[in-house]
Amino acid sequence: MNAPAPRMARTMLVAALVCATAIGCSKKVKEAPPVEPTASTDTGATTTSPMVDTGPTRAGAYGPGDLDSDACLRNRVVYFDLDQDALKPEFQAAMNCHAKYLRDRPAARLRLEGNADERGSREYNVGLGERRGNAVSSALQANGGSGSQLTVVSYGEERPVCNDGGEDCWSQNRRVELVYSAK
Amino acid sequence: MTRIANLLIPILLLAPAFPASAQSAGLEIDIVGGNAAALPIAVVPFAGNTGQTDIDNIIRADLARSGQFRTLDEAGLPERPTQGSEVAYPTWRMLKQDFLLVGRASPSSGGYRVEYELFDVARQERLLGFALTAPESSMRDVAHQIADAVYEKILGVPGAFWTRIAYITSSGLGRNSRYALMVADADGFAPRTVVNSTEPLMSPSWSPDGRRLAYVSFEGGNSAVYLQDIASGAREKAASFRGINGAPSFSPDGGRLALTLSKGGNPDIYVMDLASKQLTQVTTHFGIDTEPTWTPDGGGLVFTSDRGGRPQLYQAGANGGSATRISFEGSYNASPSVSFDGKKIAVAQGSGNTYRIALLDRSTGGARWSMLSPGSLDESPSFAPNAAMVLYAGREGRRGVLYAVSADARVRQRLVLAEGDVREPAWSPYRKQ
Numbered sequence: 330m331n332a333p334a335p336r337m338a339r340t341m342l343v344a345a346l347v348c349a350t351a352i353g354c355s356k357k358v359k360e361a362p363p364v365e366p367t368a369s370t371d372t373g374a375t376t377t378s379p380m381v382d383t384g385p386t387r388a389g390a391y392g393p394g395d396l397d398s399d400a401c402l403r404n405r406v407v408y409f410d411l412d413q414d415a416l417k418p419e420f421q422a423a424m425n426c427h428a429k430y431l432r433d434r435p436a437a438r439l440r441l442e443g444n445a446d447e448r449g450s451r452e453y454n455v456g457l458g459e460r461r462g463n464a465v466s467s468a469l470q471a472n473g474g475s476g477s478q479l480t481v482v483s484y485g486e487e488r489p490v491c492n493d494g495g496e497d498c499w500s501q502n503r504r505v506e507l508v509y510s511a512k
Numbered sequence: 513m514t515r516i517a518n519l520l521i522p523i524l525l526l527a528p529a530f531p532a533s534a535q536s537a538g539l540e541i542d543i544v545g546g547n548a549a550a551l552p553i554a555v556v557p558f559a560g561n562t563g564q565t566d567i568d569n570i571i572r573a574d575l576a577r578s579g580q581f582r583t584l585d586e587a588g589l590p591e592r593p594t595q596g597s598e599v600a601y602p603t604w605r606m607l608k609q610d611f612l613l614v615g616r617a618s619p620s621s622g623g624y625r626v627e628y629e630l631f632d633v634a635r636q637e638r639l640l641g642f643a644l645t646a647p648e649s650s651m652r653d654v655a656h657q658i659a660d661a662v663y664e665k666i667l668g669v670p671g672a673f674w675t676r677i678a679y680i681t682s683s684g685l686g687r688n689s690r691y692a693l694m695v696a697d698a699d700g701f702a703p704r705t706v707v708n709s710t711e712p713l714m715s716p717s718w719s720p721d722g723r724r725l726a727y728v729s730f731e732g733g734n735s736a737v738y739l740q741d742i743a744s745g746a747r748e749k750a751a752s753f754r755g756i757n758g759a760p761s762f763s764p765d766g767g768r769l770a771l772t773l774s775k776g777g778n779p780d781i782y783v784m785d786l787a788s789k790q791l792t793q794v795t796t797h798f799g800i801d802t803e804p805t806w807t808p809d810g811g812g813l814v815f816t817s818d819r820g821g822r823p824q825l826y827q828a829g830a831n832g833g834s835a836t837r838i839s840f841e842g843s844y845n846a847s848p849s850v851s852f853d854g855k856k857i858a859v860a861q862g863s864g865n866t867y868r869i870a871l872l873d874r875s876t877g878g879a880r881w882s883m884l885s886p887g888s889l890d891e892s893p894s895f896a897p898n899a900a901m902v903l904y905a906g907r908e909g910r911r912g913v914l915y916a917v918s919a920d921a922r923v924r925q926r927l928v929l930a931e932g933d934v935r936e937p938a939w940s941p942y943r944k945q
Contacts, residue, residue: 447907448867450846450860450891451936452715452759452772453816453823455735456779456800459756482734483756487712490686492910492933494889 393512401426414460428472446499458483559594560617565651574659579918623647683932700927726760770804851899858893
């Protein structure tokens with residue numbers, strides 16, 4: 330079965346996001362590399378780029394172009410610890426600016442795609458991915474986003490961005506991707 | 513066990529190409545482990561020709577991988593009888609064979625007629641003598657049916673060789689991923705694609721008549737549960753509520769479907785009446801409740817829940833009511849598969865980063881655990897309809913492979929799809945003649 334047309338459109342939107350972790354992507358999208366949940370001392374300082382600590386930088390309203398240019402809004406992947414669905418403090422800034430974007434643009438719609446690493450049962454991991462999506466949804470709503478703008482979809486462990494095994498890889502798969510279906 | 517691996521090579525060479533499954537370049541089979549206590553049986557090469565199919569080799573492989581039989585190497589046969597009148601019992605007694613199977617094939621109305629006879633060597637007695645006629649394309653089926661008859665006659669338990677398996681394959685990463693729902697013979701041969709998708713497919717579950725599969729597809733942008741007729745491809749969407757639509761499982765009578773829905777805010781177990789599509793909510797808990805599996809009487813459901821903190825198995829009535837925890841060993845127990853008699857439950861049991869297939873035996877009233885697999889990321893156990901073997905998925909580097917293990921853990925067979933990831937095996941019910 331082929332993906333229906335709306336799905337293809339969404340796939341285009343998420344393409345840039347997937348490129349953040351996939352090998353051999355175009356260089357025009359310079360998104361932050363995945364943030365190590367347990368920031369290892371050798372790489373943690375550089376991979377946790379400054380944008381993570383940046384809240385909404387703009388006093389005025391966000392526009393669709395800001396999704397590609399604003400350092401904070403470009404942060405569209407939230408990572409989680411093993412078996413956890415608690416939002417880590419370093420992602421609070423991203424929650425603030427995406428919530429502001431949703432407030433500024435009531436017609437915007439955001440899909441929160443929850444994912445888990447490959448350990449454990451597949452259907453249980455679908456549940457875990459949904460919890461993570463709900464955690465991001467709650468954080469966005471706590472910052473003023475409207476629940477009607479948000480949809481949570483859990484893919485469990487079915488859409489890994491890395492299949493090499495090991496914690497480095499698993500930590501990249503434990504994530505929620507923020508995908509704007511309407512900007 | 514090298515001996516058995518050698519015997520399997522001819523089968524691999526004879527395996528026909530299956531153009532329907534674009535992803536598969538063929539299945540690779542080998543056997544690890546062995547069982548010294550297995551019953552010795554000599555399967556003499558059948559006389560005559562059955563086209564592409566080497567019937568006695570398939571029977572030998574079936575009996576060997578069950579763990580219950582030890583087959584005599586073809587090269588070690590001093591005589592090659594093909595019918596009862598040619599059998600000299602002392603020869604087979606000297607070779608310490610308990611049983612002897614001989615047969616012969618002849619062309620018959622566009623196909624072949626295959627006759628076979630099974631002998632008890634010690635008692636010098638013929639146990640079985642039958643003939644099967646079928647088209648050439650069904651010769652593998654004929655071989656599996658003969659293996660089933662031999663298995664049942666000797667062990668008193670129906671064989672499950674003439675059955676099928678459903679499983680999921682995937683290849684690629686991210687948006688380049690491709691997914692397929694496949695069905696193959698129980699020994700991994702004759703794979704064919706039931707569904708192809710660019711979005712994830714999950715959790716195949718057989719209807720009790722073996723004609724339909726329930727599964728999860730994300731093709732609509734969210735999970736949905738579909739029911740599909742395997743032969744015709746006709747399908748219907750059974751559930752596409754807001755949130756999770758997952759973990760479908762047909763009731764033993766085929767009239768109901770247990771599934772996981774999170775439309776109420778978090779994943780709970782529901783039962784859908786398939787005629788009316790009416791839902792009954794079985795669990796109501798803030799934890800994740802999922803992976804419902806029916807007890808054989810259709811009155812209860814075994815499922816996974818993390819209501820106690822970590823995922824463990826619980827059992828509840830199919831109409832709801834309170835749930836009782838049934839797994840107390842291991843920090844993580846999930847993906848239950850219940851045997852036909854309800855006495856055994858195979859699970860994926862986790863401890864740290866290691867997940868193994870474990871067997872919970874409740875036949876003695878208590879709870880006896882044994883390990884069926886070595887790990888380290890084994891998942892998705894599925895009982896054969898006779899509960900003598902369990903299929904499961906394991907990891908090998910970056911890919912998933914399937915294993916079939918005897919329920920006593922003594923013999924393990926690996927079914928490897930040449931490319932990509934193979935997972936979530938589901939063993940079919942018995943097929944109907």
